[in-house]
Amino acid sequence: MTTTVIPPAVRPPAGPAHRDGNVLRWLGAYTASMIGDNVFYIALSWAAVRSGTPSQAGLVMAVSAVPRALLMLGGGVVADRFGPRRVVIGSDAVRCAAVLTVAALLFVAHPGLWLLALLAVVFGIVDAVFMPAVGALPARVTGRDQLARVQGMRGLAVRFANVVGAPLGGLGVALGGSATAFALAGLLIAVSVPLLISVRMRETPPAGGADAANTANMADAANTAPAGAEAVGPPGDPDGSPGGVPARGDASGPHARVPDAEDGAAAVPERPATAWRDLRDGLRYIRGHRVLAPLIVTIALGDLGFVGPLNVGLALLADRRGWGASGMGLVVAAFGAGAGAAALLLAWRGTLPRAGSAGAAALLGGSVAIGALAQVPGVGAAVGVALAIGLLAGLSGALCGALLQTQSDPAYLGRVTAVAGIVSLGLAPLSMPLTAAAIGWWGTGPVFVGSAVVCGLGGVVALAVRDLRRAELPR
Structure with missing residues (x-):
C-alpha cells in the first residue's frame, strides 16, 4: 500500500476549540456540506414526485440507503487507510460534480426517474465512505481535551443545517424548479472543498495514545485470546506488535513489523495488510475494547427505541389526538430546541x-x-x-458521540464510526415500519412505552458495565 503523506502537522490548540481557526474552518466546511445535503434531498424529492408516481418517488428517495448500509464498513477501512481528510475532500468533490451534472441535464432536458435514481445511488455509495471519514476527522484537527466541545459544535451545525437547508431547498425549487435547487446544493457542497483543503492535520498520536487505560484493556484481550486467534494489540497497534506501528492511512508501509532474528524466530514477513484484514482488525478492536463495545450496544438500543416513535410514531400520534400538522410541527420544533440546547451545553x-x-x-x-x-x-x-426528550436524548447522544471520539484510537476511528453508523443508519430505521404496524395493532400508548423500554435498556447497559459507567471525557 502506498505511503500516505499528510499536510504539515499542527500542534494542539492552546485555547478552546471554538476559538481555534483550524477547527472553525473544519466546522464551516462541515456546515456547508450538511446544508447542501438538506437542499439536495428537497430537490431530489420534488423532482421525483414531479417525474413519477408517489411509489416511484418513494423508491428513488430510499434507494440511496442500500449502498450506504452495505458499504459503510468498507468505508471505515478506506477512511483509516487513506486518511479522513482526503477521503472527505474526495467525497465532497464527487458529490458536488454529480449534483451539478444532474442540474445541468435538468436545465436542458427531462431525462426522467432513471437519472434521479442513479444520482441517489451515487450519493449512497459516496456517503458510505464520507460518513466514517467525517467521524474520524475531528480527532485529527484538535486535541483530545477539545473533542467533546467539537462534538457539541458539530451537533449545533447539524441543527443549523436542518433549519436552514429545507427553506433554501424550497426557495430554489420556487425560483427555478429542481434544476436550480440541485445547482444550489452543488454550490454549497463545493464551498466545503477549499475550506477542507485549508485545514491542517495533527500528527498521528503514538500507539496507545487515545487512552492509557485502553492500552491495558487491549493487552488483556490479547493475553486472553483463544488459541489460534490473531492477537489483538493495544490501540494504534493493529498487528499486536509490542513496539507499535505507524497508523494505517497515514504512514504505514505495505507489510507489518518483521520479527527480529534476535527474538529467536526467523525473520519472516507477515501477510500484506489488506482491506479485509483491516476490517477484521477493526471489528476485533471494538469487540475487545471495554468501553467501545458496550457503548455501541448502548447507542444501538437508544436509537432503536428512539427513531420509530419520534418519526412515524409522532405523525400517527398527532393524527389520532387531533393536533394537526401545526401541532406536530410545534412538537418537532420543541424536540429540536432541546437537542440544540444539549449540543450548546x-x-x-x-x-x-x-x-x-x-x-x-x-x-x-x-x-x-x-x-x-x-x-x-x-x-x-x-x-x-418533547423539549425534555430533545434535551435528555440530545445530551445522551452528544456524550456517547464524545466518548466514541475520545475512547477510540485515531488509527481505528474510521472503522469505529462506520460500525456506529451502521447501527444508527442501518438498523434503527428498520424500526419505523415496525412502529407503524405495531401502532395499527395496539395503539400509540403501548408502542411508545415499549419503545421507551428498549431505549432505556441502553441506559441500563451503560450503568451495568463498570468501564463505561466510569468513563470520563478528557479535561
Missing part, C-alpha cells in the same frame, strides 16, 4: 464530569419522556415533553 462546557454515568442517566430520563409523550392529551403538554 457541551460546546460551551467542553466536558461534563462522569460522562459515562451522565449519558446513561440522560438516556434513562429520555426513555421515560418518550413513554410519557403518548399519554399527554394536549399539544401544550406534548411540546413540554
Whole structure:
C-alpha cells in the first residue's frame, strides 16, 4: 500500500476549540456540506414526485440507503487507510460534480426517474465512505481535551443545517424548479472543498495514545485470546506488535513489523495488510475494547427505541389526538430546541464530569419522556415533553458521540464510526415500519412505552458495565 503523506502537522490548540481557526474552518466546511445535503434531498424529492408516481418517488428517495448500509464498513477501512481528510475532500468533490451534472441535464432536458435514481445511488455509495471519514476527522484537527466541545459544535451545525437547508431547498425549487435547487446544493457542497483543503492535520498520536487505560484493556484481550486467534494489540497497534506501528492511512508501509532474528524466530514477513484484514482488525478492536463495545450496544438500543416513535410514531400520534400538522410541527420544533440546547451545553462546557454515568442517566430520563409523550392529551403538554426528550436524548447522544471520539484510537476511528453508523443508519430505521404496524395493532400508548423500554435498556447497559459507567471525557 502506498505511503500516505499528510499536510504539515499542527500542534494542539492552546485555547478552546471554538476559538481555534483550524477547527472553525473544519466546522464551516462541515456546515456547508450538511446544508447542501438538506437542499439536495428537497430537490431530489420534488423532482421525483414531479417525474413519477408517489411509489416511484418513494423508491428513488430510499434507494440511496442500500449502498450506504452495505458499504459503510468498507468505508471505515478506506477512511483509516487513506486518511479522513482526503477521503472527505474526495467525497465532497464527487458529490458536488454529480449534483451539478444532474442540474445541468435538468436545465436542458427531462431525462426522467432513471437519472434521479442513479444520482441517489451515487450519493449512497459516496456517503458510505464520507460518513466514517467525517467521524474520524475531528480527532485529527484538535486535541483530545477539545473533542467533546467539537462534538457539541458539530451537533449545533447539524441543527443549523436542518433549519436552514429545507427553506433554501424550497426557495430554489420556487425560483427555478429542481434544476436550480440541485445547482444550489452543488454550490454549497463545493464551498466545503477549499475550506477542507485549508485545514491542517495533527500528527498521528503514538500507539496507545487515545487512552492509557485502553492500552491495558487491549493487552488483556490479547493475553486472553483463544488459541489460534490473531492477537489483538493495544490501540494504534493493529498487528499486536509490542513496539507499535505507524497508523494505517497515514504512514504505514505495505507489510507489518518483521520479527527480529534476535527474538529467536526467523525473520519472516507477515501477510500484506489488506482491506479485509483491516476490517477484521477493526471489528476485533471494538469487540475487545471495554468501553467501545458496550457503548455501541448502548447507542444501538437508544436509537432503536428512539427513531420509530419520534418519526412515524409522532405523525400517527398527532393524527389520532387531533393536533394537526401545526401541532406536530410545534412538537418537532420543541424536540429540536432541546437537542440544540444539549449540543450548546457541551460546546460551551467542553466536558461534563462522569460522562459515562451522565449519558446513561440522560438516556434513562429520555426513555421515560418518550413513554410519557403518548399519554399527554394536549399539544401544550406534548411540546413540554418533547423539549425534555430533545434535551435528555440530545445530551445522551452528544456524550456517547464524545466518548466514541475520545475512547477510540485515531488509527481505528474510521472503522469505529462506520460500525456506529451502521447501527444508527442501518438498523434503527428498520424500526419505523415496525412502529407503524405495531401502532395499527395496539395503539400509540403501548408502542411508545415499549419503545421507551428498549431505549432505556441502553441506559441500563451503560450503568451495568463498570468501564463505561466510569468513563470520563478528557479535561
